[in-house]
Amino acid sequence: MLPDTVIDNRYKIIKSLGGGGMANVYLAHDEFLDRDVTFKMMRLDMKNDADLAKRFQREAVSATELVHDNIVQVYDTGEYEGSQYLVMEYVAGDDLKSYIAQHFPIPYQQVVDIMIQILSAVQAAHDAGIIHRDLKPQNILINEQAQVKITDFGIAIAKSVQDMTQTNTVIGSVHYLSPEQTRGGMASAKSDIYALGVMLYEMLTKQVPYEGDTPVAVAMKHATADMPSVRDFDPRIPQALENVILKSTAKRPQDRYLGAAAMSEDLQTALSPRRSDETRFAPMSETTDETRIIPMAQIQDQLKTGVSSDKIFPDEVPEEPSVQETIITYGKKGYAIKDIARKVDRTPNFVRNVLQENGIKFRKSPKWPWAILGMLILIAATLIFLNYQSNKVTVPDVTNLTQDQATTRIKKAGLTVGTISSTTSKRVAKGKVVRSTQSSGSEAKKGDAINLIISSGRAKVRFGDYVGSDYTMAAAQLRAQGYSVNRKDSASDNVAEGKIMLQSIDANDKVDPISTTVDFTVSTGAVKITVPDFTSKGTQEQVQNWASQNDIVVNFNTQYDGNTKKDHVISQSIRGGSSITKDMVLLVTISQGPQQSSSDSSDDEDTSSDSDSSSSKNNSSSNSSSSKNSSSTDSSSSSSDKE
Template sequence: MRAGYTLNGRYRIVRALGEGGMANVYLAHDLILDRDVSVKLLRLDLRDDPGTVRRFQREALAATELVDDNIVQVYDVGEENGMQYLVMEYVEGTDLKAYIKRHFPIAYQEVIQIMEQILNAVKTAHEHNIIHRDLKPQNILIDEHQVAKITDFGIAVALSEHSLTQTNTVLGSVHYLSPEQARGGMATKQSDIYSLGIILYEMLTGTVPFEGETAVSIALKHFQSEIPSVRDIDPRIPQALENVVLKATAKRPADRYTDVASMADDLRTSLSPKRAGEVRFTPAQDDDGETKVLPVSALNTTPVPHAIAKPVGEPDQVAKDESQSTDQPDTGKKKRKKYRHPRRRKFLIAGGIILLIFLGIIIGVALFRPQMTNVPDVIGDKESAARSALVTAKLKVGTVHKTASDKVKIHRVVRTEPRSGTQLKQKSVVDLWISTGPKRYKLANYQGDAYASTAAKLEALGFTVHRESVHSTSVPAGRIMQQSLAAGRNVVPSKTDLTFTVSTGSETVTLADLTNKTKSQAQSYATNHNLNLAFQYAYSNDVAKGRVIRQSPGEGAVVHEGDEITLTMSRGDRSESSSSVDEFSVDVKIPFDSGSTDDQSTDDDSSSSSSSSSDSNLVQIYLKDQDHSLSSIYKQMTITDDTTVTLPFTVTSGKSGAYKVVRDGHVIASDNHVTKN
């Protein structure tokens, strides 16, 4: 699909994001909600395939049932000109496969943090009886805040839909395929757990456990070969952490975790010192009736000889042979020994020569092979101490890199490359990574953002987030009004508490009966309930001058704080008016003042609040004419943008009126001589 095309009159295609086996994905812009989205469009060559269309529709159904911070949200589903499409949340970042390749080796704590998010998403799916069946790093997105989100439920199946799973039909990626799926069996929740174990293996080692020239050869290894030990690749991995991989990838589903929550609980404590002495996990041995193959060594074993029974009546041949042997004259024996002696001596000489040559080869190899040494463990040492240790081990210091670390103190070694314990030739080069301290994060201005998504992203980074709720007539419910720390500050997430003031929206007010009230009484009521008043005037023979004739909305109406109530005030009996009056109106523009300044401090050590800018202004208008006095408020209102108000004047012919505008306690406009043009 070309860029610029508008799908369904709403989603404008920006560019292609990727292509899959079933659909193509595009970045698009939602013209109505003014946000970027991902559009998944069924491929042109598959639109006439009922099975593919059914899978595509099933993805939409499965994904819309799942609401979780770690699952890509589906916003819309539709069809246009025969094109099936899904509109989903746009995740700006990369997939887990590329993330592993770019950041490997990944710190164990970071591996656990990402896996916990993945497990949380799969747990939500399983609670809705939905099995993903295609869990792999390519289907897990990592955004710029390290929030993991699972996508692509294209082959996910509800447990109740057994008709959609066919025997001998294998769906999913073969590198992450469970043994029961490789055999053509039905996928279960334990099948997803197996795939999660393979993903954890790859995050720890940088590679998948099984490779092969064909998909069939890889599938065979999944149910025939044991998972290689991650500790053979990285001996520093704790046994408790390897046990999570081993239990999740057990060949029999019964030996795996019973559910995803159990795997998450086990993973969460895998780095605990209390589990330092944990033994290697071994699945229970169970003869499942499969054909066993004997090793070749069993076929070559020579049986222990037993005594042979002599048949009755036969002569004792063995005894006879022995008798004949012992009956040989001594002289014969001596002649045979003298005859064989020269040949035996030749063999001894030849064997000695061969032995000397062999020993010479061994000594030569030992003398001329390269001298080897091991990389010392300098993790946590100061740079100077690490350099000395490498020199002592007869190694050279290579490039010194700087990297952030939450675990290793500043100016100390985070890791080496090659890693400690690796055997190298003497004089080989070893690179050092030196800690610059905990990774700092630059705070943004979160005012106006949705609290729920903002708090989730910050908590995933390690922040402690608090919420304070207040009513607001100008900020929608759930949006952030203020933040406790200023935008632009660089902070350490794990050591930072951040408090957001969040709007709960405006409160509702049930209007009282204001008829026959004086203007001051009505204004007092409006102030107490955060309402704005507008006045109109009319002659009345029944209501005394200066009192309310009627109100709009009327008594009992439910309004929100900040709403405007119109009151019609009495001018008294028309017959009592002896002079003619002029009635006219004047438009006054009231500018909004954000209160922002250019010298806002961004000092990291500052503890000031986030911003001095204001999101609303309190405006009070005073009016002087036949019906009003400058000593009392004519109108009070809250503005969030430049606002124009119309002021009505009623003055005796030949006289003038006046007005004054006060914004947040400061007079910003006034006119003491207002007349009809």
């Protein structure tokens, strides 16, 4: 599609991001929600392939069932000009394959961090009963914040429907294919674990463990060859880290980790010094007499490219007789040309030429039966065509009609209504037709059944628990999904500033993001208390009462001050009008009044001669008085001498 193309009056194409085996991928802008999205549309040359359409739909269903920070979120699905599309979260960054190429060598701790994020997402998918089946670096995205996102659940399949998959069809990338899949076995959670081990190997070495001239050769190595040692590539890699690879890529599924969570738990301590003396992992011995089965589709692909059979099956017995030899054998036995052609799957002309070139006589069939048969076929074809033309009708457009309205319109066109199924839709109201199995304007035969797909409303997802999360990050994530988010501030002595304390929607509630508003109560930090100005006017009792009411700790000290009344505040450590929290201490200096004079001190000594504490308190006054009395005595003595 060209840039600036607008899909369904909502998604504006910006540029192409590439393409895969079944779809083209674009960067688009959601005009309704004002955000960039990834727009994935089925290729035009494959839109009529029913199996691919089901696979494409399965990707949407699989991904919408998964809500996880490390899984690309699917926002919307639809159909445009006969091709189905997906609208997904846009991840600005590179895939893991490019990331490895650009940043290699990657520090071991960073490798572990990336893998732990991937394992967390895979475990979430497995818990939901979904196996990815195509885990590879190209399907792992890393955004600008180093957050990992798994994408492309196009060949993921629910465990409950695995028995519907043909076991002779291998789906996935051969370099990450588990041994059991190369033998024609079913994909399982253990198959995903194997692919994760290969990816860990690639992050540490920048290469895949097995290479070969053909995909079949690579598949055979997965089934039979020992896993190469990453320590041979880089001896500095800890043995414990290599053991994670060896255990996850064991040939037998039962020797691998029980699940992604177990692999993650082992990986988290792989760089720990306490595991520095760990021995090399060795799985239980495997049987080697098991029949190796390579998928027929891959063998046929190799034959088409001219690969000799000894490269596909190195241990194969000598090849069977050629087609020409078989034709000659049948010819010598007197078989008719048409019978030989049917047995060797060749045209009669081909068989005739082989026999003639080798001088073998063959029976000729009389020509008149073929002439009669040809005429009969021509007559039948003419009658069928005329009957078809007379019974041909155009499928009406029933989109956005109610079921009753759609039924009436279909019957008027000479057609019948077949099965009724439902699907979620963000654009079509509940109870109305999303689409029919045959697109409007196409031709159908009178009486054909048209199946209807009715909207069950918007898809609902589990809201989730955001209590304790950072509000800014949570709000941004939810708004990107279409939620409306409101904030209510509240002080808290126990919850850090900016963290969510309460949410208005229960974590387990199923909601429609587009029509849902959530209220978050967010902590503004500890309670702030304004300190009054106690200086000069306030008393110690007033300060103490205020502190008790507000649960504030106050330390008092005293000093003489002739300018401040006794028991009144001289100064305070925190200026009046400032705000404090309950974990802070206020220091207040209280006046003892003016310093006492010497005569007052003498009177005090006469009246309180037995009180040591009074003498101590007036020590400075006594010292001053003593100094003054000494001067007076000297003066009296002088006068006495004169007399």
